[in-house]
Amino acid sequence: MTDKRSAFDGYPVETIELSEAQKTEMSFGNRYHFGIKAAGIMELLKGCDRLFFMDTDMYPVANVSRVFDRISPTHSVMRMCEGRPRMDYPTLAGRGIAVGDQVLTGAEPMWNSGLLGVHTSNLAALETAYSAIEQVSRVLRSHTPEQFCIGVALAQEGRTVSPHGLPIRNYSTSGKKRFARRRIEDFVVTKSHLAIAEQVNAAAALRLWRTPFDLLKKQFSGQ
Structure with a gap:
């Protein structure tokens, strides 16, 4: 999914056009850029069983295909757990913002989404995360509400998340x-x-x- 499809001309890849109107909508009116990433991942996941996403400043240095064996309806893969978020996340306490049925306190673990392996069964969980991203991004100045809410959503209802452990540099x-x-x-x-x-x-x-x-x-x- 790209807003520059011509950059992939001549390469054996399938592209989906990302229009300016879509980018505006996905980013909540151009207010939070990382909303495009979250919404784009959901859109791509609709067309596959399992998706492994990498930020463009990540790159593999060996075969990473074994990651798909670890992605299941009950398990997702992310870059790493950064622990309890700092900065202004404690201000989420008492705001009543929820990911699904879980009301956020700001003390939930922060998972880094530079890498994300997720099963299509978790599309509904990502949708609940996306709804919370919009609300959290109105409260915090941080650029990380996207990964924070996704990590929370993928760890609910008995699901687990683990670090990738793959030969990937950045x-x-x-x-x-x-x-x-x-x-x-x-x-x-x-x-x-x-x-x-x-x-x-x-x-x-x-x-x-x-x-x-x-x-x-x-x-x-x-x-």
């Missing part, structure tokens, strides 16, 4: 992103004309993580 911090983005942009310029199999091999050899030398070079260049 470039989630600003410094890592700048380094990785330069390398990815160079890859697109120099490799996108190759056949798919050749691009796959070249991508496997592409280093997106910084070495100590890269960090030293950055320090001395002032970039």
Whole structure:
């Protein structure tokens, strides 16, 4: 699901168009951007039995297909548990905001949704989470109501959630992103004309993580 379908021209993937009107609706009137992520996951889940989603700053370094064996109606996979949320989450207590029948206190565990493996049987749970996301995002300034509510919903009614434990790296911090983005942009310029199999091999050899030398070079260049 993408608002830039042309970026995938020539690749063996199926795309679903995401319009500006849909983005506005999914983000509660352009008020909370991560609502698009939550609503998009639900829309994709309608077309499959099990979905494994990764943020675009996550990337596998080996085969991750075994994750599908762990996704079931009673078990989901997320990136990691961050524990009790901090910042302004305690202000949720007494607000009467609920995920399903569970009234939120702000002390529920925070699961990171940079990775999410979920079964289609849990679509209704995600829908209850999405409804709560809209309400929580009106109360908190944090960008994390999406993952907070999803983690709560997927752990209800006897269901469980576990960390992914897969060979996946990330470039989630600003410094890592700048380094990785330069390398990815160079890859697109120099490799996108190759056949798919050749691009796959070249991508496997592409280093997106910084070495100590890269960090030293950055320090001395002032970039």
